[in-house]
Amino acid sequence: MRFGTADQAVIALDDVSVTIRENEFFTLLGPSGCGKTTLLRLIAGFELPTSGLILLDGQEIGHLPPYKRPVNTVFQSYALFPHMTVAQNIAFGLAMLGKPTSEIDDTTRRMLAMVRMEKLADRRTDQLSGGQQQRVALARALAPHPKVLLLDEPLSALDFKLRKEMQIELKRLQNETGITFVFVTHDQEEALTMSDRIAVMDTGHILQVDAPMDIYNRPTHRFVADFVGDINILDAEIDQIRDGRGVVRLSSGATATARLSSDTLAPGAVSVAIRPEHVRLCGADDGNRTLAGAISNIVFFGSGTHIHIDLDGGGTVIAQTTQGGGAIGDRVGLILPDDHLQVLMDR
Amino acid sequence: MSAATDHRDAKARLTEANRIWAHRARRTRILLLAPALVVVTVFGLFPLTITLIYSVLEPGTYGGVNWVLSGEAYVQFLFERDMFDDTLGFTTSYLQIFGRSIGLAFGATVGALILGFPTAYFIASKPQEQRNLWLFLVTLPFWTNLLIRTYAMLLIIRDEGLINLSLKGIGIIDKPIGILYTDTAVFLGLIYSYLPFMVLPLYASLEKLDFRLVEAAYDLYASRFQVLRRIIIPIAKPGIVAGCILVFIPGLGAYITPELLGGGKKLMIGNMIALQFGSSRNWPFGSAAALILMAFVMVALLFYLRRPCPQEVVDRYNKIWTRLKQ
Numbered sequence: 241m242r243f244g245t246a247d248q249a250v251i252a253l254d255d256v257s258v259t260i261r262e263n264e265f266f267t268l269l270g271p272s273g274c275g276k277t278t279l280l281r282l283i284a285g286f287e288l289p290t291s292g293l294i295l296l297d298g299q300e301i302g303h304l305p306p307y308k309r310p311v312n313t314v315f316q317s318y319a320l321f322p323h324m325t326v327a328q329n330i331a332f333g334l335a336m337l338g339k340p341t342s343e344i345d346d347t348t349r350r351m352l353a354m355v356r357m358e359k360l361a362d363r364r365t366d367q368l369s370g371g372q373q374q375r376v377a378l379a380r381a382l383a384p385h386p387k388v389l390l391l392d393e394p395l396s397a398l399d400f401k402l403r404k405e406m407q408i409e410l411k412r413l414q415n416e417t418g419i420t421f422v423f424v425t426h427d428q429e430e431a432l433t434m435s436d437r438i439a440v441m442d443t444g445h446i447l448q449v450d451a452p453m454d455i456y457n458r459p460t461h462r463f464v465a466d467f468v469g470d471i472n473i474l475d476a477e478i479d480q481i482r483d484g485r486g487v488v489r490l491s492s493g494a495t496a497t498a499r500l501s502s503d504t505l506a507p508g509a510v511s512v513a514i515r516p517e518h519v520r521l522c523g524a525d526d527g528n529r530t531l532a533g534a535i536s537n538i539v540f541f542g543s544g545t546h547i548h549i550d551l552d553g554g555g556t557v558i559a560q561t562t563q564g565g566g567a568i569g570d571r572v573g574l575i576l577p578d579d580h581l582q583v584l585m586d587r
Numbered sequence: 588m589s590a591a592t593d594h595r596d597a598k599a600r601l602t603e604a605n606r607i608w609a610h611r612a613r614r615t616r617i618l619l620l621a622p623a624l625v626v627v628t629v630f631g632l633f634p635l636t637i638t639l640i641y642s643v644l645e646p647g648t649y650g651g652v653n654w655v656l657s658g659e660a661y662v663q664f665l666f667e668r669d670m671f672d673d674t675l676g677f678t679t680s681y682l683q684i685f686g687r688s689i690g691l692a693f694g695a696t697v698g699a700l701i702l703g704f705p706t707a708y709f710i711a712s713k714p715q716e717q718r719n720l721w722l723f724l725v726t727l728p729f730w731t732n733l734l735i736r737t738y739a740m741l742l743i744i745r746d747e748g749l750i751n752l753s754l755k756g757i758g759i760i761d762k763p764i765g766i767l768y769t770d771t772a773v774f775l776g777l778i779y780s781y782l783p784f785m786v787l788p789l790y791a792s793l794e795k796l797d798f799r800l801v802e803a804a805y806d807l808y809a810s811r812f813q814v815l816r817r818i819i820i821p822i823a824k825p826g827i828v829a830g831c832i833l834v835f836i837p838g839l840g841a842y843i844t845p846e847l848l849g850g851g852k853k854l855m856i857g858n859m860i861a862l863q864f865g866s867s868r869n870w871p872f873g874s875a876a877a878l879i880l881m882a883f884v885m886v887a888l889l890f891y892l893r894r895p896c897p898q899e900v901v902d903r904y905n906k907i908w909t910r911l912k913q
Contacts, residue, residue, distance in 0.1 A: 286802055306805040319803035323821045332817075333807035384808065 253278055254444040256292075260388075260422060261437075265414050267423045269431040270441035271467070276424045279441075280390050283422065284313045296387060307336070312381035313390040316397070318373045320365040326376050327352065327361040333384035351379040354413065371402045378410075382417060391423045395430065407433050428468045432456060440464045457515075460501035462584045465513045470546075472514050472557045478507040478583065486583045488512055492553035494530045498581035511584045516546060516560035518580035522573040529573030531557065535566050549574065642874035650868045660875035681859070681876070685883075688855040691770065691845075692838035695777035699785040699834045700827065702778065707789035707826075708819075711796065718794075725786050733780060737847045740776050741767065744848070768850030776844040784833040792826025793819075836884055856880050 253275045260266045268276040281287040283294060285306035294302035301309050312333065320329050330351050334344045352358045355375035365373060374394060381389055391410070395403045411434050414421045425431055431438050432452040439449045440463070447461045459465035465473060476488040479495065486498050486505065490512070498512050524532055536556065537548035547559045549572060557574060566572060642660050644652040662668075667678040710721040728736055743749045746763040754760045766772050796819065804814045820827070842857035849855070854862075856876065863873025 284806060286805075306802070307808045307810055311806075313803070313806045315799060315803060317797075317799055319797065319799040321800060321803070321818065332804070332809070336804075336808040336810075336813060336817075380807070 253282070256444070256446050258439055258446055258449055260420060263418055263420055265411065265421045265423065265434055265436045267425060267431040267435035267438045268441055269425060269428060269438050269467070271426055273443075274441040275444040276426075276441050277392060280313075280392055280422065280424050283388065284311055284390050285309050310384075310387045311390060312384060312386040312388075313392065314377050314381045314394045316392045316394065318377040318394075320373055320376055320380070322364070322366055325362050325364060326357060326368070329365060329376055330379045330383050332380065337384060347383055351383045354382075354416070355379045370397055371406070374398065374406060375409075378413065382413065382419065385417070386419060388420045388422060391421060393425055394423075395425075396427075403430075410434060432468070440467060442467075457580075458499065458501065458582060459513065460585055462511050462513075462586055465582070465584055470516050470558065470560075472516065472519065473511050473584070474513075474555060474557070475509070476512045476583075477509050478505065480507060481505075485578075486510075488581075488583065490531065490553075491555065492531055492551060496530055496576055496581055497578040498583045499579070500583050502585050505583055505585070511586070513582050513584050514576050514580050516558040517544075518577060519557060519559035520575040520577065521547070521559050521561065521566075522575055524571040524573050526573045526575075528575055530576045531574040533557070533572065533574070535568050535570045535572060538566070538568060547572075638874045638877055641870050642878055644871050646869045646871050648868070650864075650870060652870050657871070660869075660871040661879075663872055664875060664879065684854050684856060684859050685879075687770070687853070688839055688857075689883075691773055691777060691855065692835050692841070694774055695781065695838045696785075696831050696835045698774070698778040699782050700831065703782055703785035703789055703830060704823075704827075706782075707786050707793050710786075710790050711793035712798070722787075722790065725783050725790075728779075729783060734843055734847075736780070737776060737843050740779055741847055744772055744775065767848065768852055770849070770853055772848040773841075773845045773853060773855070776848040777838050777841060780841070780844055781834040781838055784837070785830040788829035788833060789823065789826045792823045792829075796822050832888065835887075839884065840880060 256275070256279065268279060270276045278287060282289055282302070285301070285304060285308075289302050292302070293300055296310070301311075321332065324332070327348055331344050331348045334347055339347075348361075349358075352361050355378055357372065357375055357379065360368065360372065365376060368376065374397075377394065395406050395410075398406060407430060410421070410423075423431075423434065432455070435452055437449060437451055438455050439446045440455060440461075441447065442461075442463045448455060448459065448464045450458070455464065455468055459468065459471070462473065465471045475491050476498075478486045479489050480487050481500070482497075484500065486500050487495060488498050488510065489495050496512075522529055531551055531553075533549040533551040535547055536550045539546040539548070544560050544562050547561060547566060549557050549559060551557060559574065641652050643656060643658065645655045645657045645659065647653050662675065664681050665677065666675040667680075668675055706725070710718055710725070713721060741748075744766040745751070746765065746767065748767075750766070751760070751763040755763070766775070800818055800822070801814055804818045809817060839855075840857050841855055842861060845853060845855040845858050846861075849858075860873045860876050860880075863869045863876065867873075
């Protein structure tokens with residue numbers, strides 16, 4: 241699918257181009273205002289692109305009204321029809337498509353069973369809890385068996401435990417139905433948990449599209465690295481590029497070899513990133529150390545400990561250890577393994 | 588003093604306190620209700636009782652009533668007494684006036700609904716800060732007396748009025764189309780007079796409409812017409828009912844509009860009643876007609892305002908459901 245929209249006042253999406261595969265759980269991840277909801281509304285047909293194409297199975301759908309697109313939406317507010325029962329809500333799409341009564345009944349029953357709402361079929365929707373409304377909204381959008389299901393931050397209104405349950409539930413539904421899910425969220429953890437692939441967005445641009453593991457381990461942009469999980473970002477300079485890897489000089493003067501996130505990177509000032517769990521601690525005088533510094537803070541967070549180290553040349557690096565070790569003020573050495581050091585593109 | 592006596596004492600004091608409190612609460616309630624009760628009694632029940640009494644008396648020669656009990660006024664509504672042999676013949680002349688009034692009021696209600704719904708929807712879809720301005724514009728005509736507004740209407744639709752002159756000006760007609768002093772004129776006048784009464788309750792219910800529901804319906808393959816029919820109208824229904832009541836009832840009893848725009852030729856009930864207290868000098872008949880009108884309105888209202896019990900709600904949804912599936 242290809243998008244591009246430009247408003248006179250605001251460019252919500254600028255030169256966005258992304259292909260979503262069939263049967264995929266695809267997530268648009270980004271902070272509020274990054275354009276992810278606009279992108280979703282473009283696919284649904286609530287907004288029309290000022291330029292660009294939206295292709296579905298090779299067919300251009302960008303100019304069609306929402307009711308002519310085989311695409312359904314689960315709204316952030318659920319938007320259940322208050323004057324209809326649960327069953328009527330779920331059947332609405334099929335009824336509007338003019339399906340025969342027997343098919344509507346069958347599908348509605350099947351959907352009710354799928355989201356485990358059979359007992360509440362004749363309830364008014366305002367008598368349901370948040371989680372139940374959520375499941376009705378899902379069933380309603382899935383009932384017409386769309387080619388693509390759009391989900392606009394559907395879990396944001398739920399409490400923590402329910403959200404965890406629904407994450408697994410959503411993944412199950414996607415597997416069962418074989419429908420392509422396009423999921424919008426600002427919650428990086430949610431995105432990493434559920435998605436087959438994630439597109440990270442910022443101010444109207446898609447920065448990186450990759451599997452969750454690659455997004456986490458090999459962020460291409462400074463923004464992506466920063467947005468997803470904890471990461472150390474250090475100023476550096478590329479001295480030379482050798483065998484597709486960058487030989488970088490850190491501000492402390494130490495050199496290291498780092499993966500390049502793009503072929504377009506050239507010698508010059510850059511940022512390099514490394515996850516806290518990949519930073520290894522060693523003795524302050526260890527010959528293998530890349531950097532050295534003093535422990536400034538120790539933060540225990542349950543499954544591990546973050547050790548904050550003030551570097552000798554300025555700046556702070558966080559290292560993650562499973563056991564404690566060290567005390568504030570201790571001098572330590574840091575090893576930054578080549579495999580986990582990544583040169584980032586600016587943005 | 589033993590603990591038991593203490594307890595009994597405390598209980599007695601409490602009961603006494605409760606009694607005094609309940610007494611005061613009752614007194615306060617009556618005092619607060621008094622002004623409303625006085626107004627309703629003096630200006631509502633009292634005149635109504637007079638009307639009721641007058642309707643069963645004989646008309647006085649120069650207006651007023653003779654204090655002789657008679658059902659003649661109600662008989663007169665349906666029957667005509669032969670001048671010579673005093674036999675009763677069924678007559679429909681008053682029923683016709685009633686019928687015309689109901690027809691015109693109903694037509695005006697439908698017309699106001701057709702005009703008012705898009706207006707209210709338009710206002711409700713405007714940004715919050717603009718809505719008050721639009722509502723102000725809708726209610727602006729109320730700042731002028733109804734009589735003046737009706738005269739203005741008269742100037743517009745008369746033969747030398749704005750409509751006819753402009754139609755003639757652009758050459759569509761060469762003879763003025765006679766609108767004034769027809770049912771059409773009364774119909775237009777009624778719509779014009781009561782349109783705000785339709786727009787305001789419609790706006791009140793459309794304003795609460797969540798436009799995301801409209802989006803959701805579009806998303807679920809409902810066309811524009813289906814969205815209107817399945818989502819917007821059902822949700823706005825309380826407003827539609829309220830608006831229709833507010834237009835139909837005053838429309839039914841309208842006096843100024845048919846008097847001026849109907850030219851007194853096309854009587855509505857209001858004019859007929861006024862006539863009885865004026866030149867016809869038949870106060871009992873006027874009273875009877877007023878009461879018959881009131882009874883009709885009350886029956887119509889009861890029909891509308893019947894509170895649906897839960898089972899009825901379920902039935903109604905089932906009906907919608909069945910229709911939805913067709």
